[in-house]
Amino acid sequence: xxxxxxxxxxxxxxxxxxxxxxxxHFDTPDTLYQKGDFLNRDTIDxxxxxxxxxxxxxxxxxxxxxxxxxxxxxxxxxxxxGVWYPxxxxxxQSINVQYNITLAHCLAVANFRKLKAEGxxxxxxxxxxxxxxxxxxxxxxxxxxxxxxxxxxxxxxNRWWLDVVAHGHLxxxxxxxxxxxxxxxxNRRPGDEAILAQGKVDWLGFNY
Numbered sequence: 780x781x782x783x784x785x786x787x788x789x790x791x792x793x794x795x796x797x798x799x800x801x802x803x804h805f806d807t808p809d810t811l812y813q814k815g816d817f818l819n820r821d822t823i824d825x826x827x828x829x830x831x832x833x834x835x836x837x838x839x840x841x842x843x844x845x846x847x848x849x850x851x852x853x854x855x856x857x858x859x860x861g862v863w864y865p866x867x868x869x870x871x872q873s874i875n876v877q878y879n880i881t882l883a884h885c886l887a888v889a890n891f892r893k894l895k896a897e898g899x900x901x902x903x904x905x906x907x908x909x910x911x912x913x914x915x916x917x918x919x920x921x922x923x924x925x926x927x928x929x930x931x932x933x934x935x936x937n938r939w940w941l942d943v944v945a946h947g948h949l950x951x952x953x954x955x956x957x958x959x960x961x962x963x964x965x966n967r968r969p970g971d972e973a974i975l976a977q978g979k980v981d982w983l984g985f986n987y
């Protein structure tokens with residue numbers, strides 16, 4: 780597999796194609812998937828090791844990296860809408876998958892920064908995230924409940940990721956609503972805020 784991608788990247792450069800590489804696009808290895816995928820914080824560690832390996836292995840062939848493509852999709856499809864395996868509608872599971880993916884992104888970016896500072900990446904290397912933004916709208920003459928639904932849909936789907944990659948933190952109003960008003964526990968641990976602070980990126984992918 781490692782050699783295959785060396786050949787892919789070499790063929791790209793031979794044909795004047797610049798590879799833009801995404802490290803995760805709904806493709807957790809089955810062994811980790813069977814252990815809970817991103818519900819299990821061990822998957823965070825595995826992703827961080829994988830990303831570090833890739834940064835170093837392909838440092839002469841890849842300049843432009845992305846951690847995740849559309850990171851909102853897995854938690855929503857698996858546990859919010861329940862249309863992907865394990866077909867569950869459980870918001871607590873969804874928000875914790877989303878949270879753990881966020882931590883995985885931030886730790887991978889931190890590794891990228893360290894390697895770059897040590898001169899172990901190619902000149903001009905950049906790291907980012909790709910999002911599928913979907914601005915929500917209401918009907919005409921929205922009720923307060925409509926506007927609240929817009930705020931939280933936008934908060935979970937869009938602002939969650941934008942605040943991390945631009946500012947290094949999650950939107951506090953969203954956390955307050957989830958944990959205080961909805962009484963849904965996010966499995967946060969001491970030290971997580973310092974991890975989130977490392978999540979700022981060089982550029983942003985935008986699927987539209």
